[in-house]
Amino acid sequence: MNSTAPNLPHHPSGDQRFAQLDQTIAHYRHEPTALIQILHAAQHTFGYLAPDVLRYIASAMKLSPSHVHGVTTFYNFFSIVPRGKYQIMVCTGTTCHVRGAPTVVERLGQQLGIKEGQTTKDGLFSLHTARCIGACALAPAITVGEDVYGKLAPDKIPRFCQKDLKKYA
Numbered sequence: 001m002n003s004t005a006p007n008l009p010h011h012p013s014g015d016q017r018f019a020q021l022d023q024t025i026a027h028y029r030h031e032p033t034a035l036i037q038i039l040h041a042a043q044h045t046f047g048y049l050a051p052d053v054l055r056y057i058a059s060a061m062k063l064s065p066s067h068v069h070g071v072t073t074f075y076n077f078f079s080i081v082p083r084g085k086y087q088i089m090v091c092t093g094t095t096c097h098v099r100g101a102p103t104v105v106e107r108l109g110q111q112l113g114i115k116e117g118q119t120t121k122d123g124l125f126s127l128h129t130a131r132c133i134g135a136c137a138l139a140p141a142i143t144v145g146e147d148v149y150g151k152l153a154p155d156k157i158p159r160f161c162q163k164d165l166k167k168y169a
């Protein structure tokens with residue numbers, strides 16, 4: 001692996017995270033087929049894929065900005081807006097769906113004051129949905145960061161927010 005990137009432009013902000021991004025791009029030898037891996041690395045480094053990060057990647061890899069942006073919107077594991085410290089993932093797979101997942105999403109949103117895909121004002125939580133998180137026996141199930149919560153019927157959401165979510169504050 002070549003860990004230097006002598007031919008890449010330096011980001012005018014002087015943000016060292018771009019130097020790290022340069023190394024990742026050099027590691028993959030600017031291969032367009034490695035775009036997803038590079039975007040993953042960038043999201044890990046920056047927290048989310050801001051417009052200037054996407055422009056930088058497109059320029060460094062000689063790809064069109066619209067292509068790079070299109071890839072980020074196609075895969076739901078990429079985020080182009082800042083994410084909360086903890087991701088709340090509500091399973092909307094079949095089993096959870098029939099046990100009330102859509103209402104769970106709605107009530108969580110009401111309690112947190114956000115819609116799906118948004119982040120709370122304090123930057124603590126983002127609300128997302130996912131297809132089957134592998135805990136069907138616990139449906140309806142959600143995750144908060146690495147923690148799994150099951151049998152979270154819609155009528156349990158207010159108490160869940162007032163009690164369980166408090167421990168992340």
Ligand code: FES
Pocket residue numbers: 091092093094095096097131132133134135136137139141
């Ligand atoms: S369908 Fe929700 S955990 Fe499997």
